[in-house]
Amino acid sequence: NAGVTQTPKFRVLKTGQSMTLLCAQDMNHEYMYWYRQDPGMGLRLIHYSVGEGTTAKGEVPDGYNVSRLKKQNFLLGLESAAPSQTSVYFCASSTGPETQYFGPGTRLLVL
């Protein structure tokens, strides 16, 4: 039981490049979330999903897109990376209105 895993762990992009971050969970959770964490800012919600095939915007969705084609996977895409998107990205999942389980994070550096 791996819990929540994230791929890749670290990535460097040039401005304008695109990439996809993958989150996978093996706990059969309905809800999945993408957050970004910046120094001194805590975690901010980017997008979330309440079930397979559904997605919704969070607090800071601009510049990101998501897809939830399979229940266990939640993909976060950056179509045209900007230096302001340099951050640590965390995925989380939950089965209901309580505990969220977090992945180990992806460090992204946009030059």
Place this chain on the structure above:
Amino acid sequence: SQQGEEDPQALSIQEGENATMNCSYKTSINNLQWYRQNSGRGLVHLILIRSNEREKHSGRLRVTLDTSKKSSSLLITASRAADTASYFCATDNFLQGAQKLVFGQGTRLTINP
């Protein structure tokens, strides 16, 4: 916008001492959670306290909630070096059927041996 705000931002104590962190929030909540984050790692859930509860214990952790003051505190007793981490409070609201957590900026706790 940040719902929860932790205080202090950083705390350094000696091993064996107690550590207290505070969290204040702005709007009404269903529950409040505390998470721990070790350096470079993901967040780990510690404890949840519901809005109709005033105090909750889990091992060396004690959480209090005062909804009239919109504040919570996390007490770690008999601290250990392994408790060195950042601690975040998170308040919830429900959005389109999903729980949305709003995190504070965290308290960075250092336990000195």
